[in-house]
Amino acid sequence: MNLPILDAPDNAEESYEDPLDLMDEIDRLKKERNAVVLAHFYVDGEIQDVADYTGDSLKLARDAVAVENDVIVFSGVHFMAESAxxxxxxxxxxxxxxxxxCSLAESCTFEQLRDFQAKLRGEGREFETVAYINTTAKVKSLCDWIVTSGNAAEIIERVDPDKEILFVPDKHLGSYLQEVSGxxxxxxxxxxxxxxxxxxQDLLRAKRNNPGSEVIAHPECPATVLEHAEFIGGTEKLRQYVMSFEERKTFLVATDANMIHAFEKSAPQHEFVPVPGIMTDTGETCACNRCPHMALNTLQKVRNCLRDLSPAIEWQPYFEDAHAVLERSLLR
Ligand code: SF4
Known part of the structure; x- marks a missing residue:
């Protein structure tokens, strides 16, 4: 079987620096710059540890609005920093x-969506476009609603019931939402x-090897995985779920393996086992349950961007339209 290629650049250019020194430097620079660090649950645990706020896309978008600091370092991927x-x-x-x-955001470009919407309108169909937050700002500017895995069901209820819904770009989240919203x-x-x-196959084997365990899964997983899950939710909902059990349990985790760092901090009484990725031709389990784009975030780069105040997200003209839809969807 050929593995899909996760074509993200790597961190090969970095030389080793002591993580504890880097953490001290980051703390000092945060004060100097009046800055906060926001970190998504999928970045490395050591970055989550130096962050002022951790969370999923929805929580971090709200945190970004609530903070009063002059500088925000968004340790995540480009569409998240753009939204902030x-x-x-x-x-x-x-x-x-x-x-x-983000491979998902890249699967739906502005031009593709604009042309598809024009085609639907040409057929006389009336619809509203609901986009997962994992889209570029340009794509958001074409949409009526933005959802995260944390608020999607609630937003779908706000869509005009007389119109069709065009859901972009994640077919798995979309099909899960079809099921829960009807x-x-x-x-x-x-x-x-x-x-x-x-x-x-490996998920079922892990379940057999861990009697009494529960599978918790992100709705971006295909239906074939979700049908074996005891609980489905965005990362923040998954975190709340594991925290709700006081007695020790084993959870099999079907989302980015870095999420386990946040689970272990919030609910150290449990055991968390990452669900493996597919087997390679040589019979090894690939490490592809870690997002290669998130992996581009390192302590060194957090320090560098605080030191240099760069790279920064520059305001673009299409941010105006994206602002209206993000504000209506996430902040009201
Ligand atoms: S895990 Fe990575 S590639 Fe997948 S949706 Fe999140 S940011 Fe995009």
């Missing part, structure tokens, strides 16, 4: 590595490469 800038025009929003993209949707055929490659 859109919601905070006057603040400096930095991203540790500008190359940190509303038919036109689904864009995109998928997250990290969540798409969990092995059902």
């Amino acid at each position: 800038k859109i919601l905070n025009r006057e603040k400096t929003v930095l991203i540790p590595d500008l190359r940190a993209g 509303r038919e949707m036109i689904l864009w055929p995109g998928a997250c490469m990290v969540h798409e490659i969990f092995s059902v």
Whole structure:
């Protein structure tokens, strides 16, 4: 079987620096720059540890609006930092590595969506476009609603019931939402490469090897994985779920393996086992349940961007339209 290629650049250019020294330097620079660090649950644990706020896309977007600091370092991927800038025009929003993209966001470009919407309108169809937050700001500017995995069901209820829903770009999240909301949707055929490659076979083996364990899964996983999950939710919902059990349990985790760092901090009484990715031709389990784009975030780059105040997300004309839809969807 050929493994899908997660074509993100790597961190080969970095030389070793002591993580504890880097953490001290980051703390000092945060004070000097009046800065905060926001870190997504999928970045390395050591970055989560130096961050002032950790969370999923929804929580971090709200945190970015609530903070009063002049500078925000968004340790995540490009569309997240872009959203933080859109919601905070006057603040400096930095991203540790500008190359940190997202395979899902890249699966739906502005031109593709604009042309598809024109085709649907040409057929006389009335619809509203609901986009997962994992889209570029340009794509958001074409949409009526933005959802995160944390608020999607709630937003779908706000869509005009007399209109069709065009859901972009994640077909797995879309099909899960169709099921929970009972509303038919036109689904864009995109998928997250990290969540798409969990092995059902290995998941079932892990379940057999861990009697009494529960599978917790992100809705970006395919239905074949979700059907074996005891609980499905965005990362923050998953965290709340594991925290709700006091007695020790074993959870099999079907989302980016870095999420386990946040689980262990919030609910240290449990054991967390990452669901493996698919087997390679040589019979080894690939390490592809870690997002290669998120992996571009390192302590060194967090320090560098605080030191240099660069790379920063620059305001773009299409951010105005994206702002209106983000504000309506996430902040009201
Ligand atoms: S885990 Fe998937 S959806 Fe999330 S940033 Fe990485 S590629 Fe994009």
